[in-house]
Amino acid sequence: xxxxxxxxxxxxxxxxxxxxxxxxxxxxxxxxxxxxxxxxxxxxxxxxxxxxxxxxxxxxxxxxxxxxxxxxxxxxxxxxxxxxxxxxxxxxxxxxxxxxxxxxxxxxxxxxxxxxxxxxxxxxxxxxxxxxxxxxxxxxxxxxxxxxxxxxxxxxxxxxxxxxxxxxxxxxxxxxxxxxxxxxxxxxxxxxxxxxxxxxxxxxxxxxxxxxxxxxxxxxxxxxxxxxxxxxxxxxxxxxxxxxxxxxxxxxxxxxxxxxxxxxxxxxxxxxxxxxxxxxxxxxxxxxxxxxxxxxxxxxxxxxxxxxxxxxxxxxxxxxxxxxxxxxxxxxxxxxxxxxxxxxxxxxxxxxxxxxxxxxxxxxxxxxxxxxxxxxxxxxxxxxxxxxxxxxxxxxxxxxxxxxxxxxxxxxxxxxxxxxxxxxxxxxxxxxxxxxxxxxxxxxxxxxxxxxxxxxxxxxxxxxxxxxxxxxxxxxxxxxxxxxxxxxxxxxxxxxxxxxxxxxxxxxxxxxxxxxxxxxxxxxxxxxxxxxxxxxxxxxxxxxxxxxxxxxxxxxxxxxxxxxxxxxxxxxxxxxxxxxxxxxxxxxxxxxxxxxxxxxxxxxxxxxxxxxxxxxxxxxxxxxxxxxxxxxxxxxxxxxxxxxxxxxxxxxxxxxxxxxxxxxxxxxxxxxxxx
Amino acid sequence: xxxxxxxxxxxxxxxxxxxxxxxxxxxxxxxxxxxxxxxxxxxxxxxxxxxxxxxxxxxxxxxxxxxxxxxxxxxxxxxxxxxxxxxxxxxxxxxxxxxxxxxxxxxxxxxxxxxxxxxxxxxxxxxxxxxxxxxxxxxxxxxxxxxxxxxxxxxxxxxxxxxxxxxxxxxxxxxxxxxxxxxxxxxxxxxxxxxxxxxxxxxxxxxxxxxxxxxxxxxxxxxxxxxxxxxxxxxxxxxxxxxxxxxxxxxxxxxxxxxxxxxxxxxxxxxxxxxxxxxxxxxxxxxxxxxxxxxxxxxxxxxxxxxxxxxxxxxxxxxxx
Numbered sequence: 001x002x003x004x005x006x007x008x009x010x011x012x013x014x015x016x017x018x019x020x021x022x023x024x025x026x027x028x029x030x031x032x033x034x035x036x037x038x039x040x041x042x043x044x045x046x047x048x049x050x051x052x053x054x055x056x057x058x059x060x061x062x063x064x065x066x067x068x069x070x071x072x073x074x075x076x077x078x079x080x081x082x083x084x085x086x087x088x089x090x091x092x093x094x095x096x097x098x099x100x101x102x103x104x105x106x107x108x109x110x111x112x113x114x115x116x117x118x119x120x121x122x123x124x125x126x127x128x129x130x131x132x133x134x135x136x137x138x139x140x141x142x143x144x145x146x147x148x149x150x151x152x153x154x155x156x157x158x159x160x161x162x163x164x165x166x167x168x169x170x171x172x173x174x175x176x177x178x179x180x181x182x183x184x185x186x187x188x189x190x191x192x193x194x195x196x197x198x199x200x201x202x203x204x205x206x207x208x209x210x211x212x213x214x215x216x217x218x219x220x221x222x223x224x225x226x227x228x229x230x231x232x233x234x235x236x237x238x239x240x241x242x243x244x245x246x247x248x249x250x251x252x253x254x255x256x257x258x259x260x261x262x263x264x265x266x267x268x269x270x271x272x273x274x275x276x277x278x279x280x281x282x283x284x285x286x287x288x289x290x291x292x293x294x295x296x297x298x299x300x301x302x303x304x305x306x307x308x309x310x311x312x313x314x315x316x317x318x319x320x321x322x323x324x325x326x327x328x329x330x331x332x333x334x335x336x337x338x339x340x341x342x343x344x345x346x347x348x349x350x351x352x353x354x355x356x357x358x359x360x361x362x363x364x365x366x367x368x369x370x371x372x373x374x375x376x377x378x379x380x381x382x383x384x385x386x387x388x389x390x391x392x393x394x395x396x397x398x399x400x401x402x403x404x405x406x407x408x409x410x411x412x413x414x415x416x417x418x419x420x421x422x423x424x425x426x427x428x429x430x431x432x433x434x435x436x437x438x439x440x441x442x443x444x445x446x447x448x449x450x451x452x453x454x455x456x457x458x459x460x461x462x463x464x465x466x467x468x469x470x471x472x473x474x475x476x477x478x479x480x481x482x483x484x485x486x487x488x489x490x491x492x493x494x495x496x497x498x499x500x501x502x503x504x505x506x507x508x509x510x511x512x513x514x515x516x517x518x519x520x521x522x523x524x525x526x527x528x529x530x531x532x533x534x535x536x537x538x539x540x541x542x543x544x545x546x547x548x549x550x551x552x553x554x555x556x557x558x559x560x561x562x563x564x565x566x567x568x569x570x571x572x573x574x575x576x577x578x579x580x581x582x583x584x585x586x587x588x589x590x591x592x593x594x595x596x597x598x599x600x601x602x603x604x605x606x607x608x609x610x611x612x613x614x615x616x617x618x619x620x621x622x623x624x625x626x627x628x629x630x631x632x633x634x635x636x637x638x639x640x641x642x643x644x645x646x647x648x649x650x651x652x653x654x655x656x657x658x659x660x661x662x663x664x665x666x667x668x669x670x671x672x673x674x675x
Numbered sequence: 676x677x678x679x680x681x682x683x684x685x686x687x688x689x690x691x692x693x694x695x696x697x698x699x700x701x702x703x704x705x706x707x708x709x710x711x712x713x714x715x716x717x718x719x720x721x722x723x724x725x726x727x728x729x730x731x732x733x734x735x736x737x738x739x740x741x742x743x744x745x746x747x748x749x750x751x752x753x754x755x756x757x758x759x760x761x762x763x764x765x766x767x768x769x770x771x772x773x774x775x776x777x778x779x780x781x782x783x784x785x786x787x788x789x790x791x792x793x794x795x796x797x798x799x800x801x802x803x804x805x806x807x808x809x810x811x812x813x814x815x816x817x818x819x820x821x822x823x824x825x826x827x828x829x830x831x832x833x834x835x836x837x838x839x840x841x842x843x844x845x846x847x848x849x850x851x852x853x854x855x856x857x858x859x860x861x862x863x864x865x866x867x868x869x870x871x872x873x874x875x876x877x878x879x880x881x882x883x884x885x886x887x888x889x890x891x892x893x894x895x896x897x898x899x900x901x902x903x904x905x906x907x908x909x910x911x912x913x914x915x916x917x918x919x920x921x922x923x924x925x926x927x928x929x930x931x932x933x934x935x936x937x938x939x940x941x942x943x944x945x946x947x948x949x950x951x952x953x954x955x956x957x958x959x960x961x962x963x964x965x966x967x968x969x970x971x972x973x974x975x976x977x978x979x980x981x982x983x984x985x986x987x988x989x990x991x992x993x994x995x996x
């Protein structure tokens with residue numbers, strides 16, 4: 001296979017996604033088109049993107065072309081290289097799962113009032129937008145594709161627009177996406193001002209003075225950070241992601257946030273290319289704050305999808321910690337270590353796409369069969385939905401960074417990069433990195449606590465409400481979508497050496513140095529720096545865990561049990577220390593589970609908790625947890641805008657002559673500026 | 676790395692990992708015995724812990740109607756993960772293949788895996804005590820794990836390797852050098868070990884009062900061989916932390932290379948060190964009272980602070996000095 005074929009596959013993916021959008025126009029007449037044609041086409045688009053990305057990574061070259069579209073003097077440039085290939089792969093993996101999962105899920109909408117055309121059409125355009133962002137090779141096409149992605153996802157967030165809260169979430173999303181888009185546009189503008197044109201090749205050679213490079217970096221970091229949901233620009237994310245249909249939530253959290261990471265890497269690592277260490281520190285600090293705040297906020301939530309959205313903030317924080325470490329090492333001349341941190345960040349991108357996609361699909365499966373998002377109403381779902389329960393468990397273990405699953409490998413690599421901080425010359429930098437790794441360690445442990453809460457409350461124990469008690473297995477398509485991602489979680493955890501050899505093409509192309517020593521001891525051993533420094537054998541850990549566990553199980557249950565005088569396992573009521581048989585309402589709820597953590601880290605949130613006695617003698621517990629950043633950042637801005645608007649409103653006199661006067665004055669003013 | 680992966684190396688790693696499961700009840704018995712003597716009791720025989728395990732293994736298992744398959748799988752997963760974590764810590768000799776398979780970060784990860792399944796099993800039956808224990812355990816774990824990682828990072832940064840064998844080699848090669856970072860890390864790790872193994876003052880392994888339980892609350896629904904596996908895993912964890920402290924901070928006596936003399940000396944040395952640590956633990960448990968549960972975060976913050984101070988004093992004072 002050549003790069004031409006890979007590019008053709010990528011083009012095919014875009015065409016398929018567009019076709020899926022176009023076919024959805026029929027869904028108004030024939031509702032079944034969405035289920036039978038449009039959504040499977042989306043899956044095929046994912047498959048094509050997956051193949052194209054894989055080919056680009058394996059071949060390792062790059063190919064450019066222009067399309068006869070765009071502006072007369074600026075045709076659309078397209079380029080497929082290793083970096084684009086990696087993100088195509090990532091988009092493809094999750095879109096494939098959505099293609100498998102979607103048909104059964106959208107069936108539930110066929111009898112509702114909601115417009116199927118809007119769902120299918122904007123899903124297709126959304127995927128098209130993401131694919132085009134990654135393939136774009138000039139700032140113009142990039143921005144067009146970026147806006148396509150943002151706008152189509154706005155309509156998906158606003159899909160259930162009959163609820164006021166959803167409309168508000170969608171508006172906030174639209175607003176922040178556009179402020180972010182403006183920042184990115186300005187960043188390209190700064191780059192272009194010192195270059196000769198808008199294509200990435202021309203931007204890449206632009207010579208920026210340090211101050212303007214700093215401006216471009218800041219604009220790009222804020223713009224892409226806003227889309228990636230970094231704290232404090234995260235407010236839209238936990239509001240917007242949960243309200244979209246679940247397979248779209250999987251795409252938004254799993255993939256769209258990664259497209260923002262792609263943009264950041266493209267602009268900062270590829271186009272700007274040279275950076276002072278201060279940028280690394282900035283990215284590290286924002287990444288650490290996002291990681292820690294994100295997981296604590298996730299711990300506080302009882303709404304499953306909202307919790308998952310906050311956990312995306314946390315994971316994006318971890319990715320940016322990796323990127324920050326990479327910037328830090330690269331700016332101080334440690335290219336190999338920079339590549340290590342870079343690979344760790346990319347690996348975590350892929351892992352997060354896989355396990356967050358899986359968890360959102362799982363949340364969707366629960367929503368599909370119980371119409372419930374509130375953890376405190378769930379319980380006992382593992383016995384009612386065994387496959388979803390199993391796959392969700394894999395997702396939980398992966399996101400909690402537990403060996404031998406994939407989340408552990410990327411976190412391990414990030415730690416390995418951080419542990420090389422002793423090589424840095426500056427004592428200040430040497431001490432920043434350990435503090436960041438402490439934050440990362442705390443984050444990892446809190447994630448485990450958060451997801452024990454999720455799994456323990458939702459899938460274990462007894463059902464807390466009637467509709468959850470009636471939950472049944474989902475259709476096979478939904479299970480297959482989750483199963484594909486769950487298998488990937490295990491494979492990416494068990495065979496990290498192969499995955500890293502595949503990813504290695506990206507740092508070789510973007511940074512000029514890779515991790516040649518990662519697989520020198522064969523596929524069994526992962527040695528990112530050197531065998532002396534650290535080694536991990538994913539396959540052997542899997543083999544030993546499975547081997548010992550199964551041997552112990554078999555030994556105790558079969559060898560040892562032989563000749564046992566009594567029945568070997570007897571079922572009975574729960575013992576519970578001899579108290580009355582426990583009722584479902586006596587179980588720990590999600591809110592109760594989080595109480596110790598809430599008590600320790602309560603200062604970071606606005607917590608409004610009260611217990612009131614009702615007239616009928618029962619007591620009522622009310623708990624409201626708010627995001628402090630609202631009060632710190634968003635409300636002051638909203639107030640400022642409002643008070644400015646109140647002043648400006650005086651211009652609105654209602655008289656046409658006055659308006660014409662203002663227009664004339666503006667025109668004269670602009671002419672004066674130009675001349 | 677290749678010099679680890681020899682046939683005798685694998686053989687000794689195999690023997691050593693079985694020594695962990697064989698010795699774990701002995702350490703618990705020893706601590707209980709010393710504690711009893713300190714409290715003017717005669718105490719149970721040294722080998723009582725083995726008898727308890729045998730008794731539990733032979734008993735019928737009783738499982739609640741409401742339990743899911745996870746409840747029955749969890750004891751095996753907890754046991755396996757804890758045992759594998761222990762197998763990566765050099766007990767008798769250094770430079771074994773197990774250290775190359777899994778470094779110190781993997782060790783922490785495997786312990787976290789065991790903790791997650793323990794907590795999930797606690798929540799499975801759907802009783803109030805199980806959820807309470809799981810919530811508390813995850814709170815303690817969330818604060819203890821970063822402290823543990825920071826403490827071991829201090830060591831790994833000194834040795835420029837996360838491989839425990841290399842860390843011990845480095846420490847032996849340095850000779851007896853009093854590094855401030857090591858003292859901080861030792862302090863942090865001791866506090867973490869107390870919290871993670873559920874000892875006084877964080878948790879009381881012998882408590883019969885459900886409302887104060889952490890570890891035991893998650894095991895309330897277990898019986899028979901399931902309970903035996905869980906108990907055994909807890910004992911292995913105690914031995915693991917003891918060995919980690921004994922062999923990493925005071926590595927003298929540990930065998931280097933594969934010979935009968937090295938193995939014998941290693942065994943004698945580690946037994947002596949563990950016996951001393953066991954006495955220290957028993958004394959500590961006798962003179963201290965259990966804390967309120969919400970004092971535990973302060974205790975663990977101290978551990979995190981000590982470990983972080985160790986790491987910072989290493990990167991600021993010792994690197995380049």
